[in-house]
Amino acid sequence: MASKPIQQQWDVVVAGGGPAGFFAAIRCAELNPKLHVLILEKASQTLGKVIISGGGRCNVTHACFDPEKLITFYPRGGNELRGAFSRFQAADTVEWFEARGVKLKTEADGRMFPVTDSSETIAECLRASAKKAGVEVRVGAGLLGVEKDLRNGFRLEVRMEANVFPIHTKKLLIATGSDRKTLDIIKSLGHAVEEPVPSLFTFNVKDKRIESLAGVSVENVTLEMDSIVQRGALLITHWGLSGPAVLRTSAWGARQLHQYSYRARLFVNWLADMSFAKALDVLDHNKAWQENARKKVSSNPAFSQIPLRLWKQLVEFLGEKNWADISKVEMRRLAEELTACEFMIEGKGQFKDEFVTCGGVKLTEVDFKTMQSRLVDSLFFAGEVLNIDGITGGFNFQSSWTTGRLAGNALAQ
Numbered sequence: 001m002a003s004k005p006i007q008q009q010w011d012v013v014v015a016g017g018g019p020a021g022f023f024a025a026i027r028c029a030e031l032n033p034k035l036h037v038l039i040l041e042k043a044s045q046t047l048g049k050v051i052i053s054g055g056g057r058c059n060v061t062h063a064c065f066d067p068e069k070l071i072t073f074y075p076r077g078g079n080e081l082r083g084a085f086s087r088f089q090a091a092d093t094v095e096w097f098e099a100r101g102v103k104l105k106t107e108a109d110g111r112m113f114p115v116t117d118s119s120e121t122i123a124e125c126l127r128a129s130a131k132k133a134g135v136e137v138r139v140g141a142g143l144l145g146v147e148k149d150l151r152n153g154f155r156l157e158v159r160m161e162a163n164v165f166p167i168h169t170k171k172l173l174i175a176t177g178s179d180r181k182t183l184d185i186i187k188s189l190g191h192a193v194e195e196p197v198p199s200l201f202t203f204n205v206k207d208k209r210i211e212s213l214a215g216v217s218v219e220n221v222t223l224e225m226d227s228i229v230q231r232g233a234l235l236i237t238h239w240g241l242s243g244p245a246v247l248r249t250s251a252w253g254a255r256q257l258h259q260y261s262y263r264a265r266l267f268v269n270w271l272a273d274m275s276f277a278k279a280l281d282v283l284d285h286n287k288a289w290q291e292n293a294r295k296k297v298s299s300n301p302a303f304s305q306i307p308l309r310l311w312k313q314l315v316e317f318l319g320e321k322n323w324a325d326i327s328k329v330e331m332r333r334l335a336e337e338l339t340a341c342e343f344m345i346e347g348k349g350q351f352k353d354e355f356v357t358c359g360g361v362k363l364t365e366v367d368f369k370t371m372q373s374r375l376v377d378s379l380f381f382a383g384e385v386l387n388i389d390g391i392t393g394g395f396n397f398q399s400s401w402t403t404g405r406l407a408g409n410a411l412a413q
């Protein structure tokens with residue numbers, strides 16, 4: 001069946017039916033019900049990423065209610081978000097959803113999810129709020145091109161099935177996520193775009209010391225790659241290394257790792273932040289301790305925080321020696337294995353619970369009070385289309401809610 005043509009004149013068009021686009025459209029229509037607001041979504045359904053997010057549970061935001069602290073979770077965009085978070089932050093997100101009957105809960109690590117543990121709850125809430133506010137939503141409708149109309153606003157080309165419709169809008173919000181074709185449209189309007197590259201991924205590492213240890217985790221390690229230092233839990237997988245410390249390193253090092261084609265040296269301190277000298281000291285005591293001297297190193301670890309299976313593989317280079325038989329040189333090598341264990345990253349893996357792209361519209365070209373372009377009048381941006389990305393934990397949705405909200409305020413004017 002041929003799709004219904006779209007009405008030609010709009011006050012506000014939002015390109016992209018993701019969380020940023022919905023949040024902006026709802027706010028705008030609620031503030032100014034007289035406006036005709038349209039969301040264009042090129043996929044067959046809206047809010048696709050919300051549905052698959054957080055392993056199907058949607059990690060909506062993070063229980064971090066201090067804007068100054070909140071910005072520290074963004075490898076790119078933190079500074080620009082400082083003011084934006086003082087206007088709409090995680091506590092406001094919680095309130096927004098609760099006012100619409102969606103209660104959120106906080107997990108031990110600070111991540112917040114709907115109490116239903118279902119991302120459909122969030123998607124349904126956004127869809128129902130948009131409908132109630134009178135926002136028109138068209139799916140299967142992709143923005144193909146934008147021309148500035150010198151009289152007032154923009155002339156858009158919209159593809160629906162095999163047809164291309166021209167429509168006119170006074171204001172345009174681009175909230176198309178990391179879609180590359182739309183980034184070309186944005187460039188054609190004169191904006192600079194930072195090249196999009198992946199952030200938040202696991203590391204492929206092939207190394208005898210972690211072979212057959214999939215599932216083993218260490219609560220608190222320090223990772224060092226280039227000048228990036230990150231602390232947290234580490235998980236050994238079939239393909240290499242994962243866990244919060246790895247994901248954070250991948251986010252902060254997203255650009256470098258892309259530049260190195262995902263091959264880089266990584267140093268792991270299995271003892272959190274213990275220094276080489278301190279580790280050596282503990283090992284020397286262990287050796288000198290009478291009770292231990294005649295025991296095998298491999299089955300009598302000196303540090304309880306390292307799981308036994310991992311310890312056995314880290315000390316394999318010593319052979320089956322007793323503590324008393326380790327030479328000074330071997331002791332130093334062991335201390336190094338424990339505090340600066342070198343691995344080679346040989347590629348990136350997928351982190352299925354959350355994935356995000358760094359890169360997008362250059363932030364200096366956007367006014368973060370209104371999310372309006374500093375170059376093109378009546379053009380706005382929100383969400384992942386901007387060069388903003390957070391580490392895992394609900395921070396990526398939070399920047400979409402915040403920038404969507406601010407854009408919605410300004411679009412309603």
Ligand SMILES: Cc1cc2nc3c(=O)[nH]c(=O)nc-3n(C[C@H](O)[C@H](O)[C@H](O)COP(=O)(O)OP(=O)(O)OC[C@H]3O[C@@H](n4cnc5c(N)ncnc54)[C@H](O)[C@@H]3O)c2cc1C
Pocket residue numbers: 015016017018019020021040041042043046047048049050052053054055058059060061141142143144175176177178179182352353354355356382383384385393394395396397398400
């Ligand atoms: C598997 C996965 C899980 C995730 N889990 C989480 C999580 O739990 N917590 C978290 O904080 N973040 C999570 N993220 C990241 C989060 O989904 C994104 O940061 C967020 O969706 C960005 O919102 P957005 O509205 O800017 O863009 P998007 O959600 O990407 O929405 C953009 C929309 O625009 C549409 N579009 C693109 N081009 C056009 C066009 N030319 N015309 C019309 N429509 C167009 C797209 O089809 C899309 O629907 C996850 C991401 C993935 C991939």
